[in-house]
Amino acid sequence: MDKRDNLKVFKCADSLDQLNLSITFCKKCSSMNNGQKRVTGIGSCDPKVFFIGEAPGRLGADQTGVPFTQDRSGKLLREMLNEINLPSHEVYISNILKCNPRSSNGKNRTPSEDELANCSEYLLQELIIIRPTILVPLGKLASSIFLGSDLSMAEVNAKIFCHSNYGKVFPLFHPSYVVRGFYPLTKYRQDFHKLEDLVGVQ
Numbered sequence: 001m002d003k004r005d006n007l008k009v010f011k012c013a014d015s016l017d018q019l020n021l022s023i024t025f026c027k028k029c030s031s032m033n034n035g036q037k038r039v040t041g042i043g044s045c046d047p048k049v050f051f052i053g054e055a056p057g058r059l060g061a062d063q064t065g066v067p068f069t070q071d072r073s074g075k076l077l078r079e080m081l082n083e084i085n086l087p088s089h090e091v092y093i094s095n096i097l098k099c100n101p102r103s104s105n106g107k108n109r110t111p112s113e114d115e116l117a118n119c120s121e122y123l124l125q126e127l128i129i130i131r132p133t134i135l136v137p138l139g140k141l142a143s144s145i146f147l148g149s150d151l152s153m154a155e156v157n158a159k160i161f162c163h164s165n166y167g168k169v170f171p172l173f174h175p176s177y178v179v180r181g182f183y184p185l186t187k188y189r190q191d192f193h194k195l196e197d198l199v200g201v202q
Helices: 005-023 072-083 115-130 141-148 173-177 187-201
Strands: 051-052 091-095 134-137 161-163 167-169
Touching: 005 115, 051 115, 051 141, 072 173, 072 187, 091 115, 134 187, 141 161, 141 167, 167 173, 173 187
Parallel strands: 051 091, 051 134, 134 167
Antiparallel strands: 161 167
């Protein structure tokens, strides 16, 4: 790595530190002041792939503070990354929301429009700082940010799209969709191997 690359990584890390500090002390949503962790993105400043999920899981990142860890969705995503030999230091993983949206009985729920709006600047800043060449939104909500709200995941899953600002977009079903039995694990493995091929031609 030459001096210019070192400077780029240093600036990226410094910018992420500042952003993550803002996220850590965020109090925009009154609904998120019930003990939820503020979960920042994690990974490389120069990743091969930038993964974006919906929100920290109640049994996963809301407990660990690290996106896609501990719960079944996190374990499956990490398993898929291992399968295609994509180590953690070559990816960046984040979520649209930085806190777990809980229902009145403490379960995961769909984020509200206000919550999405409040967190949108954080995701935008991550994208500006990281400047990914391959972006993998996981699930319909994340994919809709880049491809439009009227999309069907069945139609866009594991297909390559070119975004004017964010390079290649490769939507995949959210791991939770797979662990709940709505999409075959064998096909999910095939989808990740398509991602492996896409990474290989960069």
